Amino acid sequence: MTEITPGFDFAVSIDCVLFGFDGSELKILLIERNEEPFKDWWALPGNLVNKEESVDQSAQRILKELTGLSDIYMEQYYAFGDVDRHPQGRVISVAYYAMLRLGGEKPLKPLSSYAKKAQWINVADLPKLAFDHQHILNKGLEKIKRRIKHLPLAFELLPEKFTLTQVQSVYELILGKKLDKRNFRKKILSFKVLKELEEKQRGVSFRAATLYKFDKRKYNKLFGKEISF
Amino acid sequence: MTEITPGFDFAVSIDCVLFGFDGSELKILLIERNEEPFKDWWALPGNLVNKEESVDQSAQRILKELTGLSDIYMEQYYAFGDVDRHPQGRVISVAYYAMLRLGGEKPLKPLSSYAKKAQWINVADLPKLAFDHQHILNKGLEKIKRRIKHLPLAFELLPEKFTLTQVQSVYELILGKKLDKRNFRKKILSFKVLKELEEKQRGVSFRAATLYKFDKRKYNKLFGKEISF
DNA sequence: ATATAACGTGTATTTTTTACACTAAGTAAT
């Protein structure tokens, strides 16, 4: 039993894994680093926690500084703490994820010089990532796979008004497999958290699909949907 | 946007939430602290991570030092990082949980003077805990509730040979509700991870129940059992 | 007008979940 007295000599960082869906592709938000180590590499948006903020607050601040995004609800999912995960010292990283709808609206503008730019990158076509970020991302993907099987949570990824086919696409992309259209619709509608709108899709070639909205009130009443005993 | 450059001035700690089942009660492993702050209080086994060990390794070491237990597989479940959670500085705590069978065999002997003693305490009868340990524990309980609904994992809590009634007790204690005996048995046996033994219970008043064993091979083939689409 | 491509729908079968109550077997006391 080694008896080294440990001190206050760690750093704690946040890494954010943001999944985005643009209507057809599943993407991840990455930044291009502007600082050593791993200058010019792609990385998850992340930085060190300050002393006077909680890790939750820190996650919000860091995401904003590096990407310009604010008020994104992120959920913590794991702390990465291998000894050599950071080349410049002992840094424990707490990882958060969120799922987002993507539209033209949101400009990605790093407010800090720490990132050269922020960009949504197709999950199917990722570059090599800095640090252990590929590992962090993989664990995040596992997390959301499990998550969308529990509660129909992929709505966070969808635009305000969406078609059932889009919902199915999101599920298929995350789960990595094809689903049966009729059964999928039956199931999704059975949760009773979708409101069918009068409106139809616009600006598409071929037949336009009915649009739906997500009913938050009813949604919040759901919870659990777990194995029964 | 405050621009304070953060340094390596955090500490990282581990807290272990060990659930134990002694055949009839659900218990938690606590220590009585021998150091300030919270000297003489009950607390979860926990301490600071050393610089030359990973957080996973640290969890193993700390558990051993404070309770004498080793080679317990623990799973990380959350990092607690509020600013004021530790009165003596900025300490982020990474929490781990495990589920254990309890028998006379294991002596609880703190190897470090940090703990006066370690003791299994009934979950239904907990003392006030140091720091934010009640909160950490609550979150751990939620975790294992979800967990045993997914995979029949409560076997970690049971002795090598056990009766179906014992399995049901564990589930009832963790879930906090009564279950139907026939349906419970049907379900548990349907997982096909139990081997019925020739042997019967011994040393009980009244009719002895058949003993079962957990079949690890078959168990490892299970995984997921999630909502289907 | 026609071709195109995605939309939208129903049923039968199987599997899973739920609700529900009595007999069997072993122990302890008399």
Added chain:
DNA sequence: ATTACTTAGTGTAAAAAATACACGTTATAT
């Protein structure tokens, strides 16, 4: 040995959920 006691162990029917599967409809583009 009889009896009283306590826990073990078992089945079925009804309801709900999951699965497998194919074609007519409709808006758009040419």
